[in-house]
Amino acid sequence: MYTPPAFRDDDKGSLRATIRAARLANFVTATADGPFATPLPLFLDESEGEHGVIYGHLARANPQWRVSPVGDGLAIFMGPDAYVTPSWYATKQETGKVVPTWNYVAVHAHGPVEFFDDPGRLLEVVNRLTDLHEGERASPWAVSDAPPDFVQAQLRGIVGLRMPIARLEGKRKMSQNRSAADRAGVAAGLASSERESDRGVASLIPS
Template sequence: MYVPPAFREEDLAALHGMMRGAGLANLVTATAEGLVATPLPLLLAPDEGPFGTLYGHLARANPQWRQPPLGDAMAIFMGPDAYVSPSWYPSKREHGKVVPTWNYIAVHAHGPVEFFDDADRLLDAVTRLTDRHEQPRAEPWAVSDAPAAFVQSQLRGIVGLRLPIARLEGKRKMSQNRSAEDRAGVAAGLAASDRAADRAAAALIPT
């Protein structure tokens, strides 16, 4: 990923926060048949390894897990993103030398991926992933709420994955390269948008 210095994010806690905020990731592997990608919710275990470890699962029918990866896999996490109009820059009125751009957050997690179908490991991964997303609910659902035989039958239809992160790349492109006045203009423009992602991006612009 191309990351100019102004947009580089290297703080591990911030990177982990960006990954948790995204939830869904794209798992990409290079194979002898070409690149393969699958959108997946992934669970971050932050204390496993120097950069953390990712867990998730794929449908057993998904061919990605059967195709041996060539080198490391990559999980792509995307955060809030927003179109930035040049009309929001006060500098437009001064000299007109402005163009549109796009603000966004992205994290690329690289590492060797392992696929597994051990029932106990699968149940643990599914339970932890479910608990992570159900926890904020007033009445959280638990895997144990379903009949055990039914859960076991569902586990036979998936394959687990474990990806110990060997390298993290983070990019937070939120108008840091603009003047304080231009950043304030962008934040105000996005905050007034009807689009939830625009408003989320507005809150991330440094002022």
């Protein structure tokens, strides 16, 4: 990921927070047949290794797991993002030398990829993913709510993914390269947007 120094995020707590907050990631592998990419819900186990371990699962019919990766895999986690119009910049009125851009947060996790189909390990991954995304519901659904034989049949249709994180890259592009007046204009413009996601980004613009 191309990351100019002004936008680099090296804070481990910030990087992990972005990973935890991302509800859907993109899992990418390079292979001799070309790149493969699959959108997946993934979770981070912070108790394993220096940077943690990424877990998830793919459909067994997905060819990505059958083709040996060349080098490390890549999990891409996107945080808040918003379009930035040059109309919000004070510089527009001063010189007119402005162009549109996009503000966003992204984390790239790299590491060796392991696929597995052991039923016990798969069930643990499915349980943890389910508990993670059902946990905030008033009446959470649990895997154990489904008949055991049905669950076992479903497990036969998936393959587990384990990726110990060898390297993390973080990027937080929030108008840090603009003047204080331009940043204030971006924050005000986003804060007045009808999009909830834009208003969330507004709070991340440094003053």
